Amino acid sequence: MNEPVILWQVIAAYIFALTGGAVSVAVKLSHQVLCALISLAAGTLLGVTMFTLIPEAWQIGAPWWWIAIAAASGYLLFLLVSKYVHHVCPACAASHFDADATRHFSEIAIAMIAALAIHSTSDGIALGVGREIHGGETGAWSLFVALCIHKIPEGLALGSLLIGAGFGRAATFGWVAATEATTLIGGAIGYYWLGQSSMFWLALLMAHVGGGFIYLAAHAVLGELLRHGKQLVLTSFLIGVAIIGFLNLWLRMLGLS
Secondary structure (H helix, E strand, O other): OHHHHHHHHOOOOHHHHHHHHHHHHOOOOHHHHHHHHHHHHHHHHHHHHHHHEEEHHHOOOOOOOHHHHHHHHHHHHHHHHHHHHHOHHHHHHHOOOOHHHHHHHHHHHHHHHHHHHHHHHHHHHHHHHHHHHOOOOHHHHHHHHHHHHHHHHHHHHHHHHHOOOOHHHHHHHHHHHHHHOOHHHHHHHHHOOOHOOOOOHOOOOHHHHHHHHHHHHHHHHHHHOOOOOHHHHHHHHHHHHHHHHHHHHHHHOOOOO
């Protein structure tokens, strides 16, 4: 994939997050709707890991144990950040954001923003190195679609949490825009710096990103299952997985592989 397409994908992912933030400022969504969106997004992240990131790391020739270690490191990173800093994804944190957290939001705002910055930087890096890691365009486009679907409820959840904490509409959108801008930073790092690495290390990087996606998917779905209707959560989640699976199949049929 050429430079304009990669840069356009990174910018588009950022715009999707801003769209979610704008909707949260303009409309108060029911938690049932947000739950469905979170579960759908979680499914796309798991789908892109299953159908794109791990298989392509394997096809490049990285030994399976290195891929497993890289994926585990991505999972562990997000686990540690979520445990000791704040929930890595605001969409996952939405179910845990109670009245007490609202009253003490000023104490956790910096931690939340830092955790999401790590998450969004990872998203941008994954898109930025796409031109090198993918032999064709199938994986790059399925990753792009998964991240864009994920960014909408991410922006929605972050905006909703800030509105719930008493932030004004303008301030809320400003925080969403500033925080999600780390996606652009990650894209630049991936494209202009990490993209020069060997294919072996790029494969491990994508497996590492995949491990983080597995954590986000599992944490989001389990959190929603414990609090809301299982049918809604599982149906939305499976639709998300299916979207990426069918997208990969369709792109391969078109010859973009």
